[in-house]
Amino acid sequence: MEEKYLEAKRTLQEYNQEHLLNFYENLTEEKKEELLREILSIDFKQLENLYKGINSTKITSGQKIEPIEYVDEAKLTEEQKQNYVQKGKEVLKSGKYAVITMAGGQGTRLGHNGPKGTFKLGINPDKSLFEILCDKLKKLQIEYNVITPWYIMTSKENNNDTVKFFEENNYFGYPKEAVKFFKQGEIPMIDKNGKILLTEEGLIKEAADGHGGIFEAMFKNNVVEDLKTKNIEWIFIGPIDNPLVQMTDELMIGYSVSEGVLATGKSIVKANPKEKVGVFCKRDGRPSVVEYTEISEEMAEETDENGELKFGESHINCNLFNIKAIEKIGNDKLPYHTAFKKATYIDTEGNTIKPTEPNCYKFESFIFDAFEKIDRMGILRGSRENEFAPVKNAEGVDSPETARELYKKYYNI
Numbered sequence: 001m002e003e004k005y006l007e008a009k010r011t012l013q014e015y016n017q018e019h020l021l022n023f024y025e026n027l028t029e030e031k032k033e034e035l036l037r038e039i040l041s042i043d044f045k046q047l048e049n050l051y052k053g054i055n056s057t058k059i060t061s062g063q064k065i066e067p068i069e070y071v072d073e074a075k076l077t078e079e080q081k082q083n084y085v086q087k088g089k090e091v092l093k094s095g096k097y098a099v100i101t102m103a104g105g106q107g108t109r110l111g112h113n114g115p116k117g118t119f120k121l122g123i124n125p126d127k128s129l130f131e132i133l134c135d136k137l138k139k140l141q142i143e144y145n146v147i148t149p150w151y152i153m154t155s156k157e158n159n160n161d162t163v164k165f166f167e168e169n170n171y172f173g174y175p176k177e178a179v180k181f182f183k184q185g186e187i188p189m190i191d192k193n194g195k196i197l198l199t200e201e202g203l204i205k206e207a208a209d210g211h212g213g214i215f216e217a218m219f220k221n222n223v224v225e226d227l228k229t230k231n232i233e234w235i236f237i238g239p240i241d242n243p244l245v246q247m248t249d250e251l252m253i254g255y256s257v258s259e260g261v262l263a264t265g266k267s268i269v270k271a272n273p274k275e276k277v278g279v280f281c282k283r284d285g286r287p288s289v290v291e292y293t294e295i296s297e298e299m300a301e302e303t304d305e306n307g308e309l310k311f312g313e314s315h316i317n318c319n320l321f322n323i324k325a326i327e328k329i330g331n332d333k334l335p336y337h338t339a340f341k342k343a344t345y346i347d348t349e350g351n352t353i354k355p356t357e358p359n360c361y362k363f364e365s366f367i368f369d370a371f372e373k374i375d376r377m378g379i380l381r382g383s384r385e386n387e388f389a390p391v392k393n394a395e396g397v398d399s400p401e402t403a404r405e406l407y408k409k410y411y412n413i
């Protein structure tokens with residue numbers, strides 16, 4: 001351990017992060033070991049570069065951003081719809097379909113005490129977001145007599161609480177063996193001066209590395225291998241915080257199969273040019289998503305010959321992948337984006353700092369940065385009322401209250 005301590009100290013000196021050992025002596029032997037392990041696994045060079053890049057110009061500079069073609073579900077003929085739905089049903093019935101729910105986020109804006117999926121929406125009967133999603137798989141089980149594997153991505157921070165919640169609720173009556181949890185990666189959080197933060201326990205303050213960490217996590221945790229063993233061909237990857245998420249969308253599956261695409265992204269029409277959402281686009285000719293912070297006001301307002309926004313296909317984090325697309329994406333790290341967030345930590349004197357305003361940087365990769373690796377990707381426009389009831393903020397827009405209303409309206413309850 002002595003050797004590890006010295007090695008950690010040398011590294012910290014090199015990168016000006018010596019404060020991480022300030023409270024080392026107060027830790028138990030076990031925690032000392034944990035802290036050293038954490039320090040020795042940090043990629044300091046990468047963090048240094050990320051910190052340097054925080055205020056650099058946006059990544060779009062020099063890149064060609066163009067509108068992307070899409071198919072509008074509402075404009076399909078009845079015959080087309082029926083054909084797609086029929087094909088989709090066949091896939092669902094064949095058992096070659098799986099669902100992954102991304103539930104590794106911190107849910108800081110919602111401020112719920114516990115994993116976001118354990119949040120109860122307040123419908124009658126009251127159900128957690130996890131149970132609401134599970135109901136969709138149970139429906140499939142009844143309709144098609146098929147048990148769809150359900151993978152849940154958690155993080156180091158919320159994995160134990162998530163698994164416990166499923167155990168306590170008897171997996172909501174879904175077969176336990178069909179549910180698998182896997183943890184995504186973490187990355188340290190830093191303050192405004194580039195210093196890595198410590199938790200109240202005296203360990204490294206880490207946060208989940210964004211939903212883009214999913215592919216690396218799938219490979220590392222043998223999820224890809226498991227999917228292949230089960231002969232799964234299509235995998236829906238979606239969020240935990242949208243109770244209207246269409247995880248078993250027959251039309252989307254059938255469209256993907258019939259059109260021979262390797263992935264399909266579901267879009268909904270951007271509510272107005274100023275709405276703070278990312279939209280599908282072509283980036284240097286490849287499928288991508290451009291964030292609202294990345295495009296100029298002028299681009300955001302551009303319309304086509306039908307008067308529709310040229311950049312109007314909002315990405316709602318509901319995407320379907322063929323297993324071949326996942327293999328193509330592989331486990332390389334996706335680029336990190338920076339977010340300024342609130343985080344409790346201990347300062348260099350050992351005082352606990354509980355911020356009321358954002359105080360530190362978090363680095364996250366985004367799932368859509370992987371789209372450019374997919375040769376054929378379809379964009380399918382769905383309808384907002386049928387697909388989207390986000391639970392993001394504690395109140396106001398995209399809050400439990402708005403989601404509840406949308407949910408009730410959709411299910412007519």
Ligand code: UTP
Nearest residue numbers: 102103104105106107108109208210211239240
């Ligand atoms: P958001 O980007 O809205 O983040 O996640 P969040 O963590 O839920 O909430 P805030 O930003 O801290 O308030 C969209 C979806 O991606 C998942 C979330 O769980 C949610 O389903 N996600 C996000 C992850 O699985 N891992 C991450 O690192 C980030």
